[in-house]
Amino acid sequence: MISLKSAVNLAVMFLMSSAPSGRAESPRRIEITAKRFTYTPDTITLKKGEPVILVLRSSDVTHGLKIPELQVKTSEIKKGEATEIQFTPLEAGHYTGKCAHFCGKGHGSMTMQIDVVP
Numbered sequence: 001m002i003s004l005k006s007a008v009n010l011a012v013m014f015l016m017s018s019a020p021s022g023r024a025e026s027p028r029r030i031e032i033t034a035k036r037f038t039y040t041p042d043t044i045t046l047k048k049g050e051p052v053i054l055v056l057r058s059s060d061v062t063h064g065l066k067i068p069e070l071q072v073k074t075s076e077i078k079k080g081e082a083t084e085i086q087f088t089p090l091e092a093g094h095y096t097g098k099c100a101h102f103c104g105k106g107h108g109s110m111t112m113q114i115d116v117v118p
Helices: 004-018
Strands: 028-035 038-040 043-047 052-058 063-067 072-077 082-087 093-098 111-117
Touching: 028 043, 028 063, 052 063, 052 072, 072 082
Parallel strands: 028 052, 043 111
Antiparallel strands: 028 038, 052 082, 063 072, 063 093, 093 111
8 A cells, every 4th residue: 555645756746747847949940041033942841830930041132031821921031131030830731932022033933832741
């Protein structure tokens, strides 16, 4: 038979081991370079519910990025500066990001693929 003191100690140990640590998950940082008329990388995979920070840089002219379904938009990715967008994808799926700042003749074809997996 187990004593009351042992039962209480076991219960406390169980509760402590199953309690959240209190530390928030750090967002995953993904570096993306925009250049006429591509993004590098041009495909990224994210996990549903995982916080992410896109760190966007331009190597030539001002670009932008919009992904309406993920509520992502910036129209100012300036050469030599970092633009950060933080978000958490909530739905799995395949999304297309497009340049949100006119950057020249190939602007309409400047896209990237974002795959959100469960």
